[in-house]
Amino acid sequence: MPQALTNDLETDSLQSLAQATVGCDFHIRMLEGPACDQLRRLGFCETMQVRKLANGRNMICTVCGTRMALSRDLADQVKVSPIFP
């Protein structure tokens, strides 16, 4: 399979942190949106592992060992893929 197609398929299979299931671990694959730099400064970087802890108006997740509450708008800009046990 050509590399470009593989990348497209991978991108299509990504979900945003806002859509992700509570209680599961994810890899951050991509940051997409105007707040990328702010998110990276706070530890939301590509390849990092994130665990979603709660849904709601603001999501709660753990990244780099820190528990963070972030708005749905921000969570939408974090694209993740699940880590299968």
Next chain:
Amino acid sequence: MEDGFETVALTGNPNAGKTTLFNALTGSTAKVGNYAGVTVEVKTGHTFTPHGRKLQVIDLPGCYSLEGGSPDQQVARRTLLGEIEGSKRPDLAICVVDASNLERHLILAMEIMEIGIPVILALNMVDLAERSGLRLDPQKISEELGIPVVPMQANSGKGIIELKQAIQHPIPPTASTPWTSKDDPAAARRKTAYAICEIAARRPTTHTTTLSDKLDALFLHPILGWFFLIGIMLAVFWSIFSWAGIPMGWIESAQGWLERLVENAMAEGDLRDLITGGIIGGVGSVIVFLPQILMLFFFIGLLESSGYMARAAYIMDGLMSKVGLSGKAFLPLLSSFACAIPGVMATRTIDSAKERLVTIFVAPWMSCSARLPVYLLLVPMLLGGSEGGLTQALVLTAIYVLGTLTAFIAAKILRRRLGPDEGVHHFILELPPYRAPQWSYIFRHVADRGWAFVRKAGTVILGLMILLWAAQTYPKTDSEDPAEQLDHSIVGRISHVIEPVVRPMGFDGRTGTAILTSFAAREVFVGSMAQLFHVDESDDDAETRSNLRQTLAQQTWPDGSPMFTPLTVISLLIFYIYALQCLPTSAVVARESGSWKWAVGQFFFMSIFAAAASLTVYQVGSLLRF
């Protein structure tokens, strides 16, 4: 900054333990908390190296990066870059990092190394990191970054000596920064930080449920979380109202004993009256509320230190957003319940300039501790005179809720008038792990605040009490009737002038005069009322306060109708909920908003609003024959 000493800057991400380390190094008692943004301005102190060399230590507000950020973070960045006028660049930076969160915290240390400041890495909270299963290798981190790395637990003093030993003299040159990239410096730093963490701070592969997880399941629950928040706030106010009775009794006994001592030792005359009635009685009637104020600061310190404060901000974000503010505004507003000054300063953690201005504007409507003496005098009058109990705690809570709700409504209107922000600001908040409170710091902070209150009572309040005593004693008449003497005195004359203004609000001239004296400091109101209504002091614990209430309850208008009806008391309470009677707060508002116009406008708006609200309540209540 002082010349002659080398300067060491304590820097790091928010809530990494910088202020705890600052206090441990300098012996200071700066406020520490368990949430991001406790430090909003630069603090300085001194320490000595093991070789006796004196160093100046500066504690900077936490920042995630040297780029952008909220006003407090910009202060840290500008200090490190030497951009603050009159201060030089630090000679050394101690970068305090949370050992549990190295991937993120190392990046700031690397940025500081890049701007050419020698760095020591203080690897703080290693106990918590290792307990969470993190395998730390400080030696390896030191080798990879080329800087000294000191593992430590600043809150228990572990590692302080090692840190002082690491501050060599002369300070070594800056370490090399081989990761630097011109294309994407931020990405290069991140890549290096993650690579270091891969080998020197490895995380466990499985997620283990911690105590913080279990507590957050309750405290951050969409429904249970509200029950806990309301329950905790109610418990705090109930405790303040109920438990402080015993120490208040001690203060009153001491006051009575002191008055008797003076009365027995001195001949009758004006000087004795001044000392017993003016100084001891006036100042004592304010000092008696010290236990409640200490308890309020204690509970707020407990909430901050345990980590619950950030959870409260999270819970409140939804409600705050309805009035155009975010959960981040909740922390400054909650701090304002203790004192509006730190509350106004804490708004520096808010990214949006307009949201910050609005929060500064409404913060004084959060009932501060100086209003507490007034509430504690008036609330029992409303409920029949007895003190303590759940009903009074509920009324007190309702008073706080009223101030808060009005602040929210004002915030909503003001936020709409100021228009949208220039940039987009999203809600993002670090939720620190729950920790056992740092009792020593809480008690030291409570003691500091208590001392500040006592100092104020010994200066501003004492001065006002003496002036008030003189104003109601002179000029003298030949009459023995105290009422005639008061009528003839300066206070009596002022009362006559004020009375037509305050009468529509339900007050007589003396109450109006007491309100006037409390524009310098709210808590003066209680002492002024005690003096103006000639309240008898008693040996019994709660009797003096009860005497004032009884005296007020017995006051009548010339037509014989009672002066202090429930409606009058409510009208008075309403005035004190809304009036901005604190000059230091106005000064801080002017500084933080960058404009005296804002502070003056706030003062007049709140004073007029308070008078209008009080007038409306009294007039409408009278029409309804309440």
